[in-house]
Amino acid sequence: MALNLEELGIKPVGLDAVRPFAVEGLDVRGRSVALGPILQKILGRHDYPEPVSRLLAEAIVLTSLLGTSLKFDGRFTLQTQTQGPVSMLVVDFETPDAIRACATFDAERVVGLIDAGTATPEALLGHGHLAMTIDQGKHMQRYQGLVELNGISLEEVARRYFERSEQIPTEVRLAVGELYTRQDGDAPVKSWTGGGLLIQFLPEAPERMRQADIDPGDAPEGAVRHFIDEDDAWVEAKALVDTVKDVELTDPEVSVETLLYRLFHERGVRLFDAQPIADKCRCSRDKVANVLANFSADEVEAVTVDGKIVVTCEFCSTAYEFDR
Template sequence: MSVQDELERLGVTPAGRDAVLPFAVEPLDVRGRAVMLGPVLNRILERHAYPAPVSRLLGEAATLVALLGTSLKFEGRFTLQTTTDGPVSMLVVDFQTPDGLRCCAQFDAEAVAAAEAAGQTDTPSLLGHGHLAMTVDQGAAMNRYQGIVALDGITLEEVAHRYFAQSEQIPTVVRLAVGEVLDRRAGDKPRHSWLAGGVLAQFLPEAPERMRQADLPPGDAPEGSIEHQFEEDDAWREARALVETLRDDELGDPEMTAERLLFRLFHERGVRIFAPQPLADRCRCSDDRIRGMLKGFTTEERDDMTVEGRIEVTCRFCNTRYDYSPDEF
């Protein structure tokens, strides 16, 4: 019996694209989330028309934020932002509960083109060195929480591993991939679209001593120091090894579903899935917000913004343009 047949037998509607699917593998004490992004990601990337390496990198960051942001149990925001010295100097991905996703990038077009010509379009080459901040905002009445990870030649998957090791201290494994699809059925001009997939799995046993992890390298240890050695829990070693078998072409396959992905990984142990959490291409900008921002500037500052008698503001996330007369303020 196929995965689709089994879902139909159980009366389960597949999550489809653009929905995060929570899951649990109880025999291994593992919980996690899987996502397959499609139209939502494609609309965001098409709107910006970034060079392909930038779109791929931003798509990977958006996939990671989708996995992390949908874990929030309260009304709030989860934001990922990089600040680096590479060709792509900034990525911003913002998730607003329950489902809003938006993102943008800042980059040096010439440097990105040079990197692409040299075949250096991997994540470390594009980002360079700097830091990545993950911020959880629970609203005006609550304190914000921020975790910062150094970017020193690591991938976004490794960023997530460091983040959970140093802030949450939860054994975590993440796999991310972004793919491009060319559909030649639409006519003479093939249609290009972006897809992405990701899986996050965490080891959450009842006994906390089973969650031991190796300490992060301190960076200032004397030469010849012996690193602390420990034995990983067998259940976590198995789960992590299974997730690491995921290939980029699987995660970027237009025919792949989150259910099939999880069945392929954990069918021998048994995987339990929960209600999917949909995602939407949703920006938070509005006329009221922009007007409120402009009212906060002095008359002199608004005069500096005025070009040919108008003030134009373009949202960097959704490219919506707002046009005003200075006299309105």
């Protein structure tokens, strides 16, 4: 029998919004997100190969989960720099709801992976690092955490970030899919969909959060490694999240609230107000003009074509045209 959330007094928030929640019986807090139109808008304006679009969509899902956790006016930026075919991903979130994203890649190398059937996210990223930057404004210090990329997934990146930077036990699930719809006998239309789930173990007693020391990698031979038994509540929470299938995160018919109820109703899940997310870019004609105003005469000449200067935003693809 289908789950009727309205009978339970739960109103689904729909797509393109992050839903914070708490499972107090397991000392867990988290956030879950389902994205649809916003992914289609961002990816639809770029002519990226399918694996690059999928990878960027996954980064957008992760940034949505992390950026909406900011409790102040500011920005959260996820950026990769690697030697892989996709040399850079940038996803930028500005409170309270604005997100934008773009990718830089070597088309020939990406096509080579596609032809070989090996265009996995890990292969596309290759080796390098991922930076997560929190900017609270020009009068506040920026915070940046780095995670090495060495053939690991973005899910694993997030786990390592919280393990090493925040020392908070964290579990993350990300998924991206393609939805095909047909109307009035027309050819199927493809659209992007994605979802994510992040939980963190935050008991009142801090000693329950203890984790094993990070292996330094250069311990002498025979050294005893440091292990700590995980808290039973955290083991249970992770086991529940491990049951989540990709289709549950990407199916628009499975709301965030439905998924959370399926997972945690026996323990009692409490939902908080959702945070909508919007496709918004910070570029403007005035900002571009201010940049061009600082160009030298030679630099202006170099970017002038047929008496015009055209600057296209890499994020939203808006073209700004100026005369010389």
